[in-house]
Amino acid sequence: MSGLDINAITKAFGNFIAVDNVRLNVPHGTFVCLLGPSGCGKTTLLRMIAGLEEPTSGAIVLDGEDITPLPTHKRNLGMVFQSLALFPHLSVGDNIAYALRIRGASKEEQKKRVDELLTLIHLPGFADRPVAKLSGGQRQRVAIARALALSPKLFLLDEPLSALDAKLREAMQVELRQLQQRLGITTIVVTHDQREAMTMADLVVVMGHGRILQAAPPIEIYRKPADAFVADFIGITNLLPAEVDSAGRTTILGTAIPGLAMPAGVTKASVSIRPEDVHLGEPGGRAITGQVTFVRDLGGTIETFVEVGSTSIIAVATPRERPNVSVGAKVGVTLPPESCVVLGS
Amino acid sequence: MTATFLRRLYFTIVALFLAAPLIVVAGVSVNARQELTFPPKGFSLAWYGQIFADPEWRLALIHSVTLAVCSAAIAVAIALPLAWFLWRRIAPWANIFQVLGLAPFILPPVITALGFLTFWATVGLFGQFFTAIISHAIFFVTLPLVTLSLGFASIDRSLVEAAATMGADDRTVLKTVVLPLILPYLVSGYAFAFVLSLNEYIVAYMTIGFTTETLPIKIFNALRYGYTPTMASVSVFFVAVAALVFGSIAKFGDIRRLLGAMSSEGN
Amino acid sequence: MRREAPKSFADYTPLLFPGVMLVVFFVVPFSTMIAVSFFKRNPAGFYTPDFVIDNYARFLTTFFAGVLGFSLMLAVLVAVCCVSIAFPFTYLLTKRSRRVQTLWLVGLLSVLSLSEVIIGFAWSTLFSQTAGITNLFVALGLMDKPVALLPTFGAVLAGMIYQALPYTILVLYPALVRLDPTLLEAARTLGASPVKAFFNVVTPALRNTIVATLIMVFVFALGSYLLPQILGRPRHWTLSVLITDQAIYQSNMPFAAAMAVFLVLISLALVGLTLLVGRRENAL
Numbered sequence: 001m002s003g004l005d006i007n008a009i010t011k012a013f014g015n016f017i018a019v020d021n022v023r024l025n026v027p028h029g030t031f032v033c034l035l036g037p038s039g040c041g042k043t044t045l046l047r048m049i050a051g052l053e054e055p056t057s058g059a060i061v062l063d064g065e066d067i068t069p070l071p072t073h074k075r076n077l078g079m080v081f082q083s084l085a086l087f088p089h090l091s092v093g094d095n096i097a098y099a100l101r102i103r104g105a106s107k108e109e110q111k112k113r114v115d116e117l118l119t120l121i122h123l124p125g126f127a128d129r130p131v132a133k134l135s136g137g138q139r140q141r142v143a144i145a146r147a148l149a150l151s152p153k154l155f156l157l158d159e160p161l162s163a164l165d166a167k168l169r170e171a172m173q174v175e176l177r178q179l180q181q182r183l184g185i186t187t188i189v190v191t192h193d194q195r196e197a198m199t200m201a202d203l204v205v206v207m208g209h210g211r212i213l214q215a216a217p218p219i220e221i222y223r224k225p226a227d228a229f230v231a232d233f234i235g236i237t238n239l240l241p242a243e244v245d246s247a248g249r250t251t252i253l254g255t256a257i258p259g260l261a262m263p264a265g266v267t268k269a270s271v272s273i274r275p276e277d278v279h280l281g282e283p284g285g286r287a288i289t290g291q292v293t294f295v296r297d298l299g300g301t302i303e304t305f306v307e308v309g310s311t312s313i314i315a316v317a318t319p320r321e322r323p324n325v326s327v328g329a330k331v332g333v334t335l336p337p338e339s340c341v342v343l344g345s
Numbered sequence: 346m347t348a349t350f351l352r353r354l355y356f357t358i359v360a361l362f363l364a365a366p367l368i369v370v371a372g373v374s375v376n377a378r379q380e381l382t383f384p385p386k387g388f389s390l391a392w393y394g395q396i397f398a399d400p401e402w403r404l405a406l407i408h409s410v411t412l413a414v415c416s417a418a419i420a421v422a423i424a425l426p427l428a429w430f431l432w433r434r435i436a437p438w439a440n441i442f443q444v445l446g447l448a449p450f451i452l453p454p455v456i457t458a459l460g461f462l463t464f465w466a467t468v469g470l471f472g473q474f475f476t477a478i479i480s481h482a483i484f485f486v487t488l489p490l491v492t493l494s495l496g497f498a499s500i501d502r503s504l505v506e507a508a509a510t511m512g513a514d515d516r517t518v519l520k521t522v523v524l525p526l527i528l529p530y531l532v533s534g535y536a537f538a539f540v541l542s543l544n545e546y547i548v549a550y551m552t553i554g555f556t557t558e559t560l561p562i563k564i565f566n567a568l569r570y571g572y573t574p575t576m577a578s579v580s581v582f583f584v585a586v587a588a589l590v591f592g593s594i595a596k597f598g599d600i601r602r603l604l605g606a607m608s609s610e611g612n
Numbered sequence: 613m614r615r616e617a618p619k620s621f622a623d624y625t626p627l628l629f630p631g632v633m634l635v636v637f638f639v640v641p642f643s644t645m646i647a648v649s650f651f652k653r654n655p656a657g658f659y660t661p662d663f664v665i666d667n668y669a670r671f672l673t674t675f676f677a678g679v680l681g682f683s684l685m686l687a688v689l690v691a692v693c694c695v696s697i698a699f700p701f702t703y704l705l706t707k708r709s710r711r712v713q714t715l716w717l718v719g720l721l722s723v724l725s726l727s728e729v730i731i732g733f734a735w736s737t738l739f740s741q742t743a744g745i746t747n748l749f750v751a752l753g754l755m756d757k758p759v760a761l762l763p764t765f766g767a768v769l770a771g772m773i774y775q776a777l778p779y780t781i782l783v784l785y786p787a788l789v790r791l792d793p794t795l796l797e798a799a800r801t802l803g804a805s806p807v808k809a810f811f812n813v814v815t816p817a818l819r820n821t822i823v824a825t826l827i828m829v830f831v832f833a834l835g836s837y838l839l840p841q842i843l844g845r846p847r848h849w850t851l852s853v854l855i856t857d858q859a860i861y862q863s864n865m866p867f868a869a870a871m872a873v874f875l876v877l878i879s880l881a882l883v884g885l886t887l888l889v890g891r892r893e894n895a896l
Contacts, residue, residue: 052506072509073517085507089525099511102521147510156510348806352704359701359777363723365745366734366774373743383743423633426626435617439627445634452879453835455852456645459859459872463648464641466658466865483637544727547837551859561727568733568842577737580730587722595714604717605786 002063003027004154004186009058011044018044020210029184033197036207042190043158049188050156051075062153077154078147082162084139086131092142093127099149117145137168155187161196173199194234206230228343231272238278238313242271252335253308255288259337270343277339278315280304280323280331287332292325306333367584374577381572392578402575405563409543412559416481417538421531423482424489432497450487454547457484462551472556480552481542489534492603496530529598536590544583649869659865667870683834683850690772690833691826698780699822703814706789724778732842735771736762767843772836780829787821820889827886831879851875
């Protein structure tokens, strides 16, 4: 079987279960983002794939071979660390050539590969520079090139872009994705930044408390979150209480939403609706009536905070789509049923 | 500003206090004739030549340098694997060796010296030159142990992990990553032990003082049996060696870090 | 590489050489010394194995009590002088540029590494009649003729402060250099002058460091074995000098060993006290 199979992996540190019976199949050439808040077990999972932590139970299978008992240095993988871990005593070229050098590759071979990789990361001619003289983005690229020197089967990255400033980070996300597509290498990135995951991944794996909560393509995660935790973690969402009233209609905040069906047998649930799907209009009619409490005008979009009873709803729209309302105004909130996702408890 | 003036005055007084005896000794060392006067009468560098020309002083110099070179090397040889083990492994009981490595330096030197005296006398090797080498190595093992521990603590462990992901086994990691990174700390540890061994009197005296003269022993003996300006020139020579060694450490390493200016980001 | 517990015997091999060296050449000699402290003196050799407590009984003489009292008094005096000079000095030093700090540290290390023999010789020259500082006073017209300033108690004290001052500064340096500068800035914004802030903020914040340093310098000064001998009279001899004298010149190794054991106990008690103070500081 081609690709990476994570087979019922568990890691316990004393009484603390960091990774709890995780199963995941990563087909060859897939870009996976492990996404979750700090302490959710994503880094521990990555380190077990790398062999830097030993799983308490379970197996890691790469292309049909069980690599669980192999020490890190025999796994044929490339890894980029959060701190980048560039060797301060070596030049850029020697850092990139490290894996070749310790395998006894010839000087010409090393130089050829280093030049290739430096071209790949758009830093040609940097081989003789000391790593201390590089900028943050350059260091980032060198770390990536170094990890790719041996064309590994697996490319692992632990929060690789966290040290960069916001603008550079976004540029590097695009670059990293393009690089991965060109090389077709199976890649696993740990991140706590959902935007980063949305930008790069084929498959987003949301983790919480050591378990996988949902593993799906980014747009599906966004559109169809499996539960309240995922919905809340991926982007901004409105989590609203829904009830089935005596007439059998589904209501949100006391107002019936025709066309929104609850699963059979469920009378109470949470509904997630994205702010951009919430429509504001004149009060009355079928709309829920609320009062505007705050307006955040970001230029490109405007966020409107509406209070209905004790619940706050956020609506996002471009200035053209949005009615001109200010704080204190009464508005009607419309929730299109096709945009409402009823969440499992 | 008066505050600046007061500060400068304070620094100057401390500097003068520390320098005054050395200035006088330096002055005395260039007296033209064999007399103890300051300011010096005449000028001669002959007493510096004496360190190397006079057979007794030269022999003492050779003894001292041999002692310092060898004992500092053994001290590093003891400290390096110990510091590496303490960094690499989780073994709380092994910290007892760290305490043993620090103890000789913290206790009053007379005690360590007397310990060596009774020991070498008991095993019947008293007075042999190599006993002083071993004694100094143990006495000064603290210095490389401290610098190397600092050095290991300063290594980002992800560097070692990165090397492993690129296919390096433990031995290769040690050779290609750990040792190059630890080298400045190893050199400073050796240099500290070397300079202190060169200057050490009481341990050397209690182990080989009856049979062999090192420079400090020679100076002390000369002090008791009459004055010669060579004592002064040797003293200046010592100050110069120390300043040269510590100056080099400061130039090529980070002496402020070695002296604890940065908290080590260890585990 | 994670830190991990040793799994096999081979994982322990790095400990082998250091362990053997430290046990054979430190633990065993130290134990030998303790054993010898219960032996009998043998004027012809080193000692005769025995078990007597005579060596310890000799502590009960007024002579010994006098030496002990003087040693402790001298060490306390040196510690207090050194810390009072070094604390403000080190504080001011940490405020200077890196370059200035490095220069001073190199100088201080050079003085600290100097042999006690050389320090003794240098001060005996500085205080001598022919080459001493009094010649300068004569030249300045402050005195009529040069005099020798030793052997005196003052000379012993000056020499020992000289020896211990660089040590004191280097012990204080890490604590002061890491002191949070915003602490002082906060005091300044609240209207304290630099001097006031130093006494009201820096000094109390480092009270435990000061106490620990006092104890460390005290132990350091207790170890001085030559300066009282070179710069003072026999009545200025300390315990360390007496141990050297008994071991080498009086050939009474057992009595020297007994005194050494006693000195270890004092030192250990004080080092323990330092650790206790340090621990409380960390707990705060």
